[in-house]
Amino acid sequence: MSTADEKLLDSHHRGEWKTKDAWRALRILSEFVEGFDTLADLPPAVSVFGSARSTPDSPECELAADLGAALAEAGYAVITGGGPGVMEAANRGATEAGGMSVGLGIELPFEQGLNDWVDIGIDFRYFFVRKTMFVKYAQAFVVLPGGFGTLDELFEAITLVQTKKVTRFPVILIGTEYWGGLLDWIKSRLLVDGKVSPEDMDLIMLTDDVEEAVRLIVDADVALAENGTR
Numbered sequence: 743m744s745t746a747d748e749k750l751l752d753s754h755h756r757g758e759w760k761t762k763d764a765w766r767a768l769r770i771l772s773e774f775v776e777g778f779d780t781l782a783d784l785p786p787a788v789s790v791f792g793s794a795r796s797t798p799d800s801p802e803c804e805l806a807a808d809l810g811a812a813l814a815e816a817g818y819a820v821i822t823g824g825g826p827g828v829m830e831a832a833n834r835g836a837t838e839a840g841g842m843s844v845g846l847g848i849e850l851p852f853e854q855g856l857n858d859w860v861d862i863g864i865d866f867r868y869f870f871v872r873k874t875m876f877v878k879y880a881q882a883f884v885v886l887p888g889g890f891g892t893l894d895e896l897f898e899a900i901t902l903v904q905t906k907k908v909t910r911f912p913v914i915l916i917g918t919e920y921w922g923g924l925l926d927w928i929k930s931r932l933l934v935d936g937k938v939s940p941e942d943m944d945l946i947m948l949t950d951d952v953e954e955a956v957r958l959i960v961d962a963d964v965a966l967a968e969n970g971t972r
């Protein structure tokens with residue numbers, strides 16, 4: 743069996759692919775099974791993303807804690823990557839407000855383990871298995887300021903909705919100052935160049951207001967329940 747240090751795309755010896763990758767497939771399958779089994783009974787939930795590096799007193803962590811609490815009060819479980827920074831703040835907000843707080847951790851070389859505010863936690867080795875869980879069990883994505891990991895999660899979600907691989911769900915960015923430049927670039931470059939369509943611009947919502955973010959999520963849920971579309 744493989745060890746945590748071996749990387750998925752390592753392929754030094756062709757002979758090893760035949761044996762190790764076959765076992766790896768079972769490990770991947772077991773991660774899917776554990777995820778599906780653990781999360782099957784989750785109430786309606788929202789996945790919250792943002793920087794692992796933000797300090798607890800940063801504006802984005804304060805927003806994340808408010809968001810976690812507001813989502814819990816609206817009846818949503820909060821799913822994060824279970825790590826530090828924005829993830830921890832969102833989990834804390836949800837737990838302190840009496841809601842359900844989920845952490846989908848990832849084995850990393852500099853791993854710190856799941857944060858202390860997670861009620862239901864799973865540790866994944868494979869990012870792609872973990873990403874499936876973020877999408878499958880959430881009614882919406884909310885994205886706070888973050889780096890490459892956050893951008894990866896944001897663009898994966900938009901691509902899935904754009905290509906209609908998932909039922910349309912709200913993807914909400916919080917932080918007009920932080921995200922404004924990215925959205926301007928998407929409009930002035932991708933849209934003008936025809937790399938995205940005008941309607942694709944509607945896939946992302948932007949606000950500074952936690953209450954508005956929760957309202958957008960609730961409205962989308964109501965619309966889905968009423969007519970089966972968002």
Ligand SMILES: C/C(=C\CNc1ncnc2c1ncn2[C@@H]1O[C@H](COP(=O)(O)O)[C@@H](O)[C@H]1O)CO
Nearest residue numbers: 791792793794795823825848888889890891892
């Ligand atoms: C960098 C540090 C710890 C990293 N620990 C993480 N634990 C869980 N999830 C993580 C971690 N790092 C990244 N992620 C995922 O990506 C997003 C944040 O990445 P960013 O590059 O910081 O934006 C986040 O939503 C997670 O899903 C020690 O400080």
